[in-house]
Amino acid sequence: MCTAVRFVDGEDNMFFGRNLDWSFSYGEKVLYTPKDYNYQPVFNGEDRNHAVLGIGIVVDDTPLYFDCANDAGLAVAGLNFPGYAEYASDSVNLTVNVAAYEFPLWVARNFTSVDDVAEALKNVTIVAKPINDQYPVAMLHWIIADATRSIVVEYTASGMHVYDDDIDVMTNQPEFPVHRANLINYINCDPAMVKPVKWGNAELKPWGAGLSSHGLPGDPNSMSRFVRAAYTNAHYPNKEGEQDNVTRLFKTLSSAAMIEGMSAMADGQYEKTIFTSGFSANTMTYYKSTYDDPTIRAYAMADFDASSNQLQAK
Numbered sequence: 001m002c003t004a005v006r007f008v009d010g011e012d013n014m015f016f017g018r019n020l021d022w023s024f025s026y027g028e029k030v031l032y033t034p035k036d037y038n039y040q041p042v043f044n045g046e047d048r049n050h051a052v053l054g055i056g057i058v059v060d061d062t063p064l065y066f067d068c069a070n071d072a073g074l075a076v077a078g079l080n081f082p083g084y085a086e087y088a089s090d091s092v093n094l095t096v097n098v099a100a101y102e103f104p105l106w107v108a109r110n111f112t113s114v115d116d117v118a119e120a121l122k123n124v125t126i127v128a129k130p131i132n133d134q135y136p137v138a139m140l141h142w143i144i145a146d147a148t149r150s151i152v153v154e155y156t157a158s159g160m161h162v163y164d165d166d167i168d169v170m171t172n173q174p175e176f177p178v179h180r181a182n183l184i185n186y187i188n189c190d191p192a193m194v195k196p197v198k199w200g201n202a203e204l205k206p207w208g209a210g211l212s213s214h215g216l217p218g219d220p221n222s223m224s225r226f227v228r229a230a231y232t233n234a235h236y237p238n239k240e241g242e243q244d245n246v247t248r249l250f251k252t253l254s255s256a257a258m259i260e261g262m263s264a265m266a267d268g269q270y271e272k273t274i275f276t277s278g279f280s281a282n283t284m285t286y287y288k289s290t291y292d293d294p295t296i297r298a299y300a301m302a303d304f305d306a307s308s309n310q311l312q313a314k
């Protein structure tokens with residue numbers, strides 16, 4: 001399972017991040033695509049040359065991003081959506097065709113705001129074309145975020161769906177509107193300290209903090225993680241400065257992280273949070289920690305060679 005969140009600090013700097021929950025790593029690294037990299041979209045997509053920084057692998061000299069952000073502060077992450085995602089089997093005339101594997105790169109190379117992406121998506125076909133035989137098409141949906149808002153993009157049998165994500169969270173199946181509606185089941189949850197009550201002659205006193213959020217789901221399934229991440233993200237107090245906001249980002253994501261042994265996949269392998277990654281538009285920096293190395297490491301866009309035309313990995 002995967003979880004993504006977005007928030008802004010008091011000065012409207014966006015922070016965006018995700019947990020990548022899976023049973024194995026693909027050997028992903030922090031990957032920088034300079035503006036002069038020769039990106040050739042597979043179909044008729046454009047390249048407007050924004051520099052891109054994120055997490056991914058390089059296949060056939062193409063950066064395949066799991067999540068990334070660009071030099072304009074626009075970020076995108078792909079999360080599993082099997083059983084619901086259904087891309088077009090071939091390109092469609094008179095539309096902009098984007099292969100599923102290049103979708104995050106196409107978004108980050110071309111746009112400066114969520115509004116611009118949402119407008120462009122009105123005429124986009126996402127095509128089920130694998131990059132090669134080794135990597136089958138991944139069935140995903142995406143969250144796209146900037147300093148103003150986030151959207152969720154789902155391409156299903158009924159075509160393109162773009163949802164305004166006013167809760168700034170995404171996980172996996174089912175569709176975004178189901179997650180959004182399910183939150184109503186938890187509107188009783190609240191961080192306030194519960195006051196003592198009387199039931200008849202008995203005085204009942206809380207035995208500590210936390211009772212008012214009783215019922216918040218603690219299990220790792222996708223709908224429960226959505227509720228938990230939404231609750232944590234919405235109630236975390238505003239913070240000032242880079243360090244406290246990066247802490248906020250990683251702590252919020254840790255509330256929905258998967259611990260090895262909690263949940264097995266169909267093949268019997270346990271899912272775990274392989275890595276947590278995040279982007280600060282405040283300092284244009286990517287951050288990453290892994291399951292085995294929880295140290296949060298920083299990768300500033302400025303530390304890569306912007307004048308090169310070569311992909312750079314760290």
Ligand SMILES: C[C@H](CCC(=O)NCCS(=O)(=O)O)[C@H]1CC[C@H]2[C@@H]3[C@H](O)C[C@@H]4C[C@H](O)CC[C@]4(C)[C@H]3C[C@H](O)[C@]12C
Binds near residue numbers: 002020021057064
């Ligand atoms: C497995 C990852 C999603 C994690 C997730 O959402 N887990 C949920 C588990 S569950 O189903 O809900 O149980 C996804 C996110 C991004 C994906 C990768 C990116 O899309 C980039 C390429 C795309 C290629 O088509 C396949 C390899 C790949 C390298 C993908 C492998 C895998 O599908 C990734 C890594």
